[in-house]
Amino acid sequence: EPEVTQTPSHQVTQMGQEVILRCVPISNHLYFYWYRQILGQKVEFLVSFYNNEISEKSEIFDDQFSVERPDGSNFTLKIRSTKLEDSAMYFCASSVMLSYNEQFFGPGTRLTVL
Amino acid sequence: QQQVKQSPQSLIVQKGGISIINCAYENTAFDYFPWYQQFPGKGPALLIAIRPDVSEKKEGRFTISFNKSAKQFSLHIMDSQPGDSATYFCAASNTGNQFYFGTGTSLTVIP
Numbered sequence: 001e002p003e004v005t006q007t008p009s010h011q012v013t014q015m016g017q018e019v020i021l022r023c024v025p026i027s028n029h030l031y032f033y034w035y036r037q038i039l040g041q042k043v044e045f046l047v048s049f050y051n052n053e054i055s056e057k058s059e060i061f062d063d064q065f066s067v068e069r070p071d072g073s074n075f076t077l078k079i080r081s082t083k084l085e086d087s088a089m090y091f092c093a094s095s096v097m098l099s100y101n102e103q104f105f106g107p108g109t110r111l112t113v114l
Numbered sequence: 115q116q117q118v119k120q121s122p123q124s125l126i127v128q129k130g131g132i133s134i135i136n137c138a139y140e141n142t143a144f145d146y147f148p149w150y151q152q153f154p155g156k157g158p159a160l161l162i163a164i165r166p167d168v169s170e171k172k173e174g175r176f177t178i179s180f181n182k183s184a185k186q187f188s189l190h191i192m193d194s195q196p197g198d199s200a201t202y203f204c205a206a207s208n209t210g211n212q213f214y215f216g217t218g219t220s221l222t223v224i225p
Binding site for chain 1: 148150155156157158159160163203205209212213214215216217218
């Protein structure tokens with residue numbers, strides 16, 4: 001069964017450093033998403049991406065965040081200068097269509113900022 | 115602003131019992147309400163979803179009840195099994211794109 005994969009499973013970084021979280025969406029999916037989940041809290045939408053453009057983003061997704069689809073398979077989230085409060089589980093998701101369609105989530109990357 | 119409120123935070127049910135998780139929303143523009151199930155170490159997985167044109171949707175042992183006037187919806191798990199032990203998130207969306215998630219309910223089904 002096709003699935004969304006994410007690497008690394010756990011990333012530890014120093015405050016102020018740049019991190020890149022990687023995702024490989026399901027191959028025939030066209031819409032890609034990033035969410036985060038701070039420990040013990042709800043899952044929060046960050047951004048959606050389609051046709052090499054951001055289609056929607058939340059207030060959390062400020063200038064320190066960026067997304068990219070550098071090739072035909074990977075989808076990345078870059079955090080330019082990490083803060084302590086960026087520590088969270090980051091989930092990538094993908095869907096075939098945009099609206100009202102099942103989003104398939106990856107297993108997540110746990111980011112720890114020291 | 116908390117767009118979707120979920121309760122209870124945790125729930126313990128005997129095997130064979132009914133698990134009920136409730137959610138309430140504020141934004142009347144929401145028109146898609148999925149429930150996600152998450153096991154430890156895994157990402158959320160879609161369990162069942164409903165649009166507001168129906169008041170109930172059933173898939174196997176899982177049922178969503180939807181009350182548009184009260185702006186509430188709930189998940190009922192019939193004949194709960196130990197394998198149902200997981201965290202359940204309700205969510206809402208008005209574009210089908212950006213989901214607003216509830217805070218999650220940790221369900222434990224005791225054998």
